[in-house]
Amino acid sequence: VSEALEIALEACAGTPAEAAQAIVHCERYGLVRFAESRPRQPTLVGDATVTLCAVRDGRVGFATTNRTDGPSLRALGLRAAEAAAPDPGFAGFAASEPARPAVDAYDEATAAVAPEEQVELAWRAIAGAGDAQAAGYVSVGVSEVAVAASSGLAVTERMTDAAAVVTANSGTGVGFAETSSRRVVDVDPGRVGAVAAEQARRGSDARALAPGRVRTVLGPRAVADLLYAFSLWALGAVPFLDGRSYFSGRIGERIFASAFMLTDDGSDSRGFPKSFDFEGTRKQRTPLVEEGVARGVVWDRRTAAAAGDGRRSTGHAQRPDLRGYGPRPANLRLDPGQAEVGELVDLVGEGLYLTRLHYLSMIDPAGLVLTATSRDGAFAIHRGRLGRAVPATRLRLSLPQLFGELIGLGSELVLVNESDLLGPRYPEGILTPFVGTAALEVAG
Amino acid sequence: VTDRETEGIGVRVLADGCWGFACNRTLTPGAARSAAAAAAALARAGAGGHAGGVALAPASAERGSFRSVGEEDPLAVSVDEKLALCLAADEAMRAEASLVATEALVRAQREHRILVSSDGAATDVQTAECGAGISAVAAGDSGLQTRSYPGGEGVSWQGGWERIRALDLVGEAARVAAEAAALALAPPCPEGETCVVLDAAQLAVQLHESIGHALELDRILGAEASFAGTSFVAATDAGRLRLGSELMEVVVDPETEGGLATAPWDDEGVAARREVLVEGGVLRGFLGSRETAAESGRPQMGAMQADGWNRMPLVRIGNLHLSPGAGSLEDLVGEVDRGLLLATNRSWSIDDRRLGFHFGAEIAWELRKGRRGRVFRDAVYRGVTPDFWSRLEAVAGSGEWRLFGYTNCGKGQPIQRGRVSHGVAPARFSGVQVGSASR
Numbered sequence: 056v057s058e059a060l061e062i063a064l065e066a067c068a069g070t071p072a073e074a075a076q077a078i079v080h081c082e083r084y085g086l087v088r089f090a091e092s093r094p095r096q097p098t099l100v101g102d103a104t105v106t107l108c109a110v111r112d113g114r115v116g117f118a119t120t121n122r123t124d125g126p127s128l129r130a131l132g133l134r135a136a137e138a139a140a141p142d143p144g145f146a147g148f149a150a151s152e153p154a155r156p157a158v159d160a161y162d163e164a165t166a167a168v169a170p171e172e173q174v175e176l177a178w179r180a181i182a183g184a185g186d187a188q189a190a191g192y193v194s195v196g197v198s199e200v201a202v203a204a205s206s207g208l209a210v211t212e213r214m215t216d217a218a219a220v221v222t223a224n225s226g227t228g229v230g231f232a233e234t235s236s237r238r239v240v241d242v243d244p245g246r247v248g249a250v251a252a253e254q255a256r257r258g259s260d261a262r263a264l265a266p267g268r269v270r271t272v273l274g275p276r277a278v279a280d281l282l283y284a285f286s287l288w289a290l291g292a293v294p295f296l297d298g299r300s301y302f303s304g305r306i307g308e309r310i311f312a313s314a315f316m317l318t319d320d321g322s323d324s325r326g327f328p329k330s331f332d333f334e335g336t337r338k339q340r341t342p343l344v345e346e347g348v349a350r351g352v353v354w355d356r357r358t359a360a361a362a363g364d365g366r367r368s369t370g371h372a373q374r375p376d377l378r379g380y381g382p383r384p385a386n387l388r389l390d391p392g393q394a395e396v397g398e399l400v401d402l403v404g405e406g407l408y409l410t411r412l413h414y415l416s417m418i419d420p421a422g423l424v425l426t427a428t429s430r431d432g433a434f435a436i437h438r439g440r441l442g443r444a445v446p447a448t449r450l451r452l453s454l455p456q457l458f459g460e461l462i463g464l465g466s467e468l469v470l471v472n473e474s475d476l477l478g479p480r481y482p483e484g485i486l487t488p489f490v491g492t493a494a495l496e497v498a499g
Numbered sequence: 500v501t502d503r504e505t506e507g508i509g510v511r512v513l514a515d516g517c518w519g520f521a522c523n524r525t526l527t528p529g530a531a532r533s534a535a536a537a538a539a540a541l542a543r544a545g546a547g548g549h550a551g552g553v554a555l556a557p558a559s560a561e562r563g564s565f566r567s568v569g570e571e572d573p574l575a576v577s578v579d580e581k582l583a584l585c586l587a588a589d590e591a592m593r594a595e596a597s598l599v600a601t602e603a604l605v606r607a608q609r610e611h612r613i614l615v616s617s618d619g620a621a622t623d624v625q626t627a628e629c630g631a632g633i634s635a636v637a638a639g640d641s642g643l644q645t646r647s648y649p650g651g652e653g654v655s656w657q658g659g660w661e662r663i664r665a666l667d668l669v670g671e672a673a674r675v676a677a678e679a680a681a682l683a684l685a686p687p688c689p690e691g692e693t694c695v696v697l698d699a700a701q702l703a704v705q706l707h708e709s710i711g712h713a714l715e716l717d718r719i720l721g722a723e724a725s726f727a728g729t730s731f732v733a734a735t736d737a738g739r740l741r742l743g744s745e746l747m748e749v750v751v752d753p754e755t756e757g758g759l760a761t762a763p764w765d766d767e768g769v770a771a772r773r774e775v776l777v778e779g780g781v782l783r784g785f786l787g788s789r790e791t792a793a794e795s796g797r798p799q800m801g802a803m804q805a806d807g808w809n810r811m812p813l814v815r816i817g818n819l820h821l822s823p824g825a826g827s828l829e830d831l832v833g834e835v836d837r838g839l840l841l842a843t844n845r846s847w848s849i850d851d852r853r854l855g856f857h858f859g860a861e862i863a864w865e866l867r868k869g870r871r872g873r874v875f876r877d878a879v880y881r882g883v884t885p886d887f888w889s890r891l892e893a894v895a896g897s898g899e900w901r902l903f904g905y906t907n908c909g910k911g912q913p914i915q916r917g918r919v920s921h922g923v924a925p926a927r928f929s930g931v932q933v934g935s936a937s938r
Contacts, residue, residue, distance in 0.1 A: 090723070094545035094547070095518065095553075098541075102507070102809055117500065118501070119503040119505075120504050121507065122504075122524075138500045190721065191725040222724055231725075298643070375501075414847075414849055418879060418936035419642075428848070498881075
């Protein structure tokens with residue numbers, strides 16, 4: 056039994072409530088930020104939080120602490136009971152399940168990376184950028200989530216993740232590159248720095264783009280950020296039940312091109328796999344869009360009960376501090392196609408290549424329309440070849456149009472890190488190919 | 500209902516010209532020493548065997564304690580009373596039949612932070628803050644429309660629960676619900692260039708995004724180049740860069756009553772002081788730290804904040820205000836022959852140099868010959884920061900000045916939530932490009 060699970064069990068046992076569930080979330084990581092080609096903010100973070108949900112007299116309350124000694128855990132039980140409020144939507148705690156095959160979420164070598172080694176990885180990223188001025192970060196971390204409940208539930212899982220991100224400024228242009236994996240051995244910071252610098256050396260073109268539709272190759276970061284926004288606004292059960300999701304009333308309808316296949320799959324070891332969610336429910340592989348047709352959204356226990364149709368949780372409950380937003384996909388995968396990146400550029404012919412989007416903001420939730428600007432890594436495509444960088448440009452991004460008018464999908468599946476780096480460490484990523492679309496709109 | 504607590508110690512070390520930061524959730528002398536040793540080792544590794552280049556401007560050894568002012572401890576108000584307020588506001592909104600979702604929230608927080616430094620600073624800051632908000636979502640043929648009060652996902656203040664009582668959430672609920680219902684039936688905002696009056700809630704976000712972040716010296720000097728971005732402003736622009744019309748005065752004020760960043764010292768122990776950053780539309784100052792002061796030669800002014808014990812302090816916007824002008828909102832509206840009144844931010848996006856922006860408002864009213872007319876939905880407007888602020892032609896007076904505190908300003912890696920407050924009165928801008936998000 057892991058220490059995290061022991062804490063969870065002790066927290067459950069220490070409450071005067073009729074029923075209780077404890078979630079323990081431990082994190083230990085380094086994040087070395089660099090700028091102007093030198094480490095600027097090397098940071099080590101370690102914490103363990105315990106969230107207790109207590110049920111008493113039909114009321115439900117939550118309390119969280121990062122003090123894990125016995126008296127503090129007993130005090131947590133009292134606080135959760137005192138915070139209890141009427142909650143007619145409460146759906147009980149997950150029951151104990153038979154042992155399940157473990158997913159491959161943890162890598163010993165990654166967990167063993169020392170803080171000073173992380174600084175060395177950052178120096179390698181900087182060196183990879185060569186003469187270009189490098190900014191970005193390297194981060195390696197370990198996290199563990201344990202869930203125990205008075206229902207007999209007791210599950211725990213450790214995860215590792217590593218990432219390198221570099222923005223390189225050559226003086227004539229700016230480039231961006233990144234990589235992520237659950238295994239540090241897969242992360243080559245020097246290579247990331249070199250790719251960013253290679254982009255930066257393409258030079259830039261000061262001419263602004265004319266407003267209108269532009270054929271575009273979207274890089275994995277740009278696609279993943281769009282899919283992440285899509286998941287927030289459309290793929291969870293709360294907006295679906297409220298009627299606010301684009302999927303509300305559209306299940307079974309064609310919404311995107313037939314090549315578009317989107318799944319949430321916690322068992323996919325190419326991403327950041329996970330066995331269970333923050334309610335301790337086993338993760339289900341969940342088809343969301345199949346051949347362009349809306350198939351469903353993801354559910355937790357509360358929303359599944361609220362649906363009232365015998366539905367069960369798909370294992371997508373969020374972190375306790377985010378539970379008000381309802382369930383959300385954490386392991387999205389957009390299926391790849393057949394094209395090499397060069398072929399996509401060729402297919403676009405005349406248009407844009409976007410590595411990433413800046414300040415993506417939903418402006419029309421009903422129509423799934425977002426706005427953003429281009430940033431570093433935005434290049435013109437001319438006569439089927441990548442050209443010079445284009446200036447920051449305001450974009451209008453209609454997801455039904457972008458994913459409805461596909462030119463092609465790349466053959467390589469890339470893991471893009473979507474961990475929020477705000478709350479406790481919890482590796483999340485989206486697996487996606489490059490995407491060619493005919494329907495990106497330059498707003499001017 | 501959620502009840503959260505966290506405690507710990509963070510140690511920031513400058514060694515060989517490089518920062519290192521480590522933390523420990525255990526408050527014991529041994530844990531503090533362990534964090535300090537880890538931070539020092541990290542800093543030396545970061546320097547990589549040669550001087551890391553960080554220098555600090557000298558600072559006086561600030562010592563003292565501070566407690567925020569408030570009449571009613573927000574943590575002493577019972578959970579039942581807080582729930583009752585939310586439910587009453589929710590019920591009052593639900594009287595409107597066309598609503599499909601409603602939300603009411605309240606929050607309260609107490610924080611105690613002690614800072615000591617090897618330069619002699621020793622400060623003890625205890626603050627209480629609270630916040631609240633309601634929102635209503637209505638369904639119509641055009642989809643769903645949201646209206647909120649006092650803005651977005653709630654607004655917060657430092658101080659006592661009397662701030663929340665003064666909001667009168669229940670009293671405002673019917674208006675919020677009715678405006679959501681009206682939006683659901685409203686036509687989209689027309690496209691074009693027109694005169695625009697921004698209400699205080701919208702202008703607070705406009706000020707934050709286009710001016711506040713642009714004046715952060717860490718961004719300007721390149722420390723945030725990979726993530727948050729840089730700025731169109733240079734550290735050498737003070738006194739010569741025009742950011743707006745002559746009516747534009749922007750101040751940072753750590754003494755603002757109710758400001759979320761109100762405290763005598765920042766999170767590196769520097770005395771925080773009021774400064775005019777934009778005067779008569781011309782750039783005068785910046786937001787910075789001891790490090791940016793040493794690097795840029797600009798005076799330090801105490802703008803560092805850390806989002807808790809496990810984060811390094813960063814340059815933050817703090818309490819940043821647009822100084823009031825004269826008259827009322829209705830005076831501003833009364834002088835418009837043809838235009839729009841845009842209220843309460845709905846979406847925001849701005850480029851990585853804080854130049855080209857695109858904001859959406861929850862609701863727009865048509866203005867014709869000095870009077871409010873039809874409601875429009877999905878209103879957006881866009882512009883380029885200095886050009887937009889140069890179109891500022893009137894700011895309402897101090898009677899319309901309101902303080903909006905937000906706890907969700909994201910910056911840094913790991914990301915930190917900055918606590919900011921913006922005091923603004925409604926203002927009028929000429930020749931703004933407007934349109935509809937749903938065209």
